[in-house]
Amino acid sequence: MNKIIFTLVILFSTLSGFSQDFDRIIKAFSEGNVSQLSPILDATVDLSVDDRSAKLGRGDAENQLRSFFMIHTPRSMKAMHKGVSENDVHYMISQLMTSDGAYRVTVYIYKSGESYLVQSIEIEKEE
Secondary structure, X not given: OHHHHHHHHHHHHHHHXXXXXXXXXXXXXXXXXXXXXXXXXXXXXXXXXXXXXEXXXXXXXXXXXXXXXXXXXXXXXXXXXXXXXXXXXXXXXXXXXXXXXEEEEEEEEEEEOOEEEEEEXXXXXXX
16 A cells, blocks of 8 residues: 555656646747747757658757747647556647637657656647
């Protein structure tokens, strides 16, 4: 019984740390503030916007996100689903409301060394 309680405590404390990262991502996307995302972006990021995908260095990914936010002014972002895969990949699926409609944003956070960093962002226009 103690092992179960201990496991649950560890699980919830780990997930709360990721919740803070996801809260930071939601705030950054809601405000269109790439500078808030920068500290948690990995050195390379898989960035997909609609049908265009590329593996970019952090600086190029930041520039692409800035360009996206300039064209599609963010209004708000709401998390729809959060989870963890068997491979310890943390993900969040959310809806970004912009000046020209809604986008589905999926963010993947992987372990890199001792920390977790954003390594993949997918942005798709909702129909």
